[in-house]
Amino acid sequence: NETSVTVLGLGRMGQALAGAFLKAGHPTTVWNRTAAKAERLVSEGARLAPTVGAALAASPLIIICLTDYPAVRELLDASENDLAGTTLINLTSGDSAQARATARWAEQRGARYLDGAIMAIPPAIGTAEAVILHSGPEADFAAHRPILDALGTVSYLGADHGLASLYDVAGLAMMWSVLNAWLHGTAMLRTAGVDAATFAPFAAQIAAGVAEWLPGYAEQIDRGSFPAEVSTLETDARAMAHLIEESEAVGVNAELPRLIKAMADRSIAAGHGAEQYPVLIEEFGTPR
Ligand code: NDP
Incomplete structure (x- = not known):
């Protein structure tokens, strides 16, 4: 060569x-x-x-x-x-x-x-x-x-030329969010004596299941229309409140779900409560 x-x-x-x-x-x-x-x-x-x-x-x-x-x-x-x-x-x-x-x-x-x-x-x-x-x-x-x-x-x-860097950081955003969600779940289960290794395969299944939603949700984002096909943001926000309460009750740090719920609450206040989850993209910003 x-x-x-x-x-x-x-x-x-x-x-x-x-x-x-x-x-x-x-x-x-x-x-x-x-x-x-x-x-x-x-x-x-x-x-x-x-x-x-x-x-x-x-x-x-x-x-x-x-x-x-x-x-x-x-x-x-x-x-x-x-x-x-x-x-x-x-x-x-x-x-x-x-x-x-x-x-x-x-x-x-x-x-x-x-x-x-x-x-x-x-x-x-x-x-x-x-x-x-x-x-x-x-x-x-x-x-x-x-x-x-x-x-x-x-x-x-x-x-x-900026795309390689942007994909790089988008990958980091994925990585830390998935890892922290898993750590949060692990911390909750440990309060009941379930160790990390027992929860890991269950968590991996959830992550893979959520990954399958992405193509359909991406279509909604690209169309800019978010009909609630399976659930509304309001329903999701109630589940978030439940996650916060349960975390606090078992003594696990609830900062992450509080942050997520604050974003959902803002979106609901802006009138998006009856729409589907990916409408939250607007909380992350829209292209300038
Ligand atoms: P190192 O710290 O091992 O090496 C840094 C290199 O940059 C050395 O060759 C150093 O020269 C050179 N350097 C720094 N400043 C100057 C300068 N002013 N003029 C000339 N040479 C300079 O870092 P890595 O090799 O690990 O990382 C390099 C890049 O790769 C980084 O951008 C990093 O983010 C990226 N990267 C690294 C990964 C990893 O796991 N290591 C993973 C993914 C990306 P000298 O030997 O003389 O100090």
């Missing part, structure tokens, strides 16, 4: 990325501010570039993975390379505005640019478990897809 690639940044994640490219047989050039972190990769066949400029010049595809966007900009601003013909794929975590601003910067420098978000830990890189999201021009993703496949399960989200 002849396609060469450069990896800028050899922290925990950058080393995993470079290692996966090497394993897949891609000639790999690496650079890191602290050069010692390249030693293992060099022993595995990576070429260590002496400067950022040399690293940028070594390959048509540059993968960047530093701490944050300010570090990325500081590093790239210091280089004077002609970036025409070079594609930068920035897998550093950041927000959508930073992604879009870096895309504009790259365009001004004549580079092609994709933004990405890694939804995996370093040991998973190179396996199907590692989900890596990309956004930016589709043709650039398609052109480099074969080499990106070495990193894990790569996907393309759309032309807006």
Whole structure:
């Protein structure tokens, strides 16, 4: 496999990325501010570039993975390379505005640019478990897809460079809400001597059941119409009150259901009590 690639940044994640490219047989050039972190990769066949400029010049595809966007900009601003013909794929975590601003910067420098978000830990890189999201021009993703496949399960989200970051944080929103709901339920059952392991499979079933509602609820949100097909928000709010009361009665923290009920109450006060649950999307905001 002849396609060469450069990896800028050899922290925990950058080393995993470079290692996966090497394993897949891609000639790999690496650079890191602290050069010692390249030693293992060099022993595995990576070429260590002496400067950022040399690293940028070594390959048509540059993968960047530093701490944050300010570090990325500081590093790239210091280089004077002609970036025409070079594609930068920035897998550093950041927000959508930073992604879009870096895309504009790259365009001004004549580079092609994709933004990405890694939804995996370093040991998973190179396996199907590692989900890596990309956004930016589709043709650039398609052109480099074969080499990106070495990193894990790569996907393309759309032309807006901010999308990878937005999907990344939307995933975090899902993750913490599901986990905290489970912790809350576990805390309640523990008051009756049921341990976490006993509740876990039951909780997983509920989460999977709720997940099945999403496509239908999404249709309501996209249509902007929320007929109460199975229950009304008012009915749900009564169940929320019950969850709060039971939590308090058994001595479990009720902050989360109180927060959820406060949102439902506002929505009911705004006249949505007879509509279905996803009408609450309005409490989260509507596109500007
Ligand atoms: P590390 O702290 O291990 O590595 C940070 C890297 O950034 C190092 O190579 C460091 O260089 C470099 N760096 C920081 N500031 C500068 C600078 N001003 N100029 C040049 N280089 C700089 O972090 P990770 O590798 O774990 O994370 C990298 C990115 O990957 C982050 O955005 C993180 O959010 C993301 N990520 C990480 C995951 C993980 O589980 N680790 C999971 C998903 C995403 P030096 O070695 O010289 O200090």
